[in-house]
Amino acid sequence: MMDWTDRHCRVFHRLLTRRARLYTEMLTSAAIVHGDRARLLAFDASEHPLALQLGGSDPRELAAAAEIGADFGYDEINLNVGCPSDRVKEGRFGACLMAEPELVAACVDAMKHAVDIPVTVKCRIGIDDQDPEQALDRLARGVVAAGADALIVHARKAWLQGLSPKENRDIPPLDYQRVYRLKAAMPHVPVIINGGIASLAEAKAHLAHVDGVMLGRAAYQEPWHLLEVDPELFGEAAPHTTMKDAFEAMMPYIARELAKGTRLHAITRHFVGAYHGVPGARAFRRYLAEHGVKPDAGLNVLREAIAQVEERKAAAMAA
Structure with missing residues (x-):
């Protein structure tokens, strides 16, 4: 959600749900380590629980960025290896890292040693010509062995050759069953599903198979969905009724x-x-x-x- 879920957006969304975990837009580890971290990482206290989403491929730099994020007060560090943006591919982070699962595991290991808060990974089921059965299992087992606390899986491949970032959000077919199989194979690992989920009714159906649901475009483009989250999923009153x-x-x-x-x-x-x-x-x-x-x-x-x-x-x- 680059350029979308900035701090103003997140304050607004927090007024619609107390319980949903909010995520920052993806920020590069280099920008945090070498840039204006006060501007990049500032958030309102009302936003908790809040996860900082990072992009990068240098374990030491990611560890430093994660430590900075933890010091700022974030509740989770999330490594994004699912974004298909051209900017991401050129910088050797995002979805292209699914071709380097050992490196992703090394990044997770470095971050886990740097912070005491949860470190999670967001990925696709595969990229380009990869077999999702093998690619997702290999990445998932590697990062879990390295200490990842949860996996967030966008249930589509990312085609880095031939499709634009926008097309990658819609054209590759959704394969929710693949994410369900991952959860069944790793019952003790929290698995959150993402991709094309347009309503709370759909989210509730997915929760019969996985541990959590991430809403992206549906939450941003039709934020009224978030007014339903606390009553429908947590049995609690929404912060506001209208x-x-x-x-x-x-x-x-x-x-x-x-x-x-x-x-x-x-x-x-x-x-x-x-x-x-x-x-x-x-x-x-x-x-x-x-x-x-x-x-x-x-x-x-x-x-x-x-x-x-x-x-x-x-x-x-x-x-």
Whole structure:
């Protein structure tokens, strides 16, 4: 979720579910070790439980980045060896590392020795011409032997030759059964499934076979799904019952960020799917797109955008 799940997005999502674990966008170990770590790793205390997702292939550098992340207060370090981005492939990290399972295991081992918090691995079922039966088992057994605390498996191959990153999210067929077989073969290892899961009903069906479910695009593009997570999966009340209530709870955070010089659009760009399927959703998106990008845009813009929805919902109910 590079360029998507930044700290503003995560604060918003935490207002929709207390229990789901949130993940950062993937950050390279080099950027954390050598760059502006305060800017890259800053997060709001409300975001816990929160995992830092790393990309890299140098065990020592990854260990250093993991230690920095743990010192910042993250609850988990996740190594991404599933992202098919061109930038990732050129940097020798992400999905291309599925061709080097021994190196991935060495990276996990180094991180485990550097931190006391869980270290997990996110991967695909294979890449290019690999046989997923062999490739996934080999990677999984190697990283578990190295100490990985859990595996998150996107149930698609990544075709690094011939498909774009966007195409890799949709074209390779989903093979959930392959992830189920991995869990059956490694019953004591937590296995989380990912890829193409569009609803809480689908997530609950997967939980009959695996230990957890990761939502990516569904959670981002239609965040109202997250309002269902706590009641449906944990038997607890959601933090807020409506999206309007969640936005009201978000207002103090936005006000603080605006006072620091953050532009409103940097935050509201994560809200565009909030009212998907609700009367007024298009008007909400259009209002934010037209007014949220202005240099002086403030809370009044978000309030007016919400009013666009509430007015149309009231009209629909009265009709």
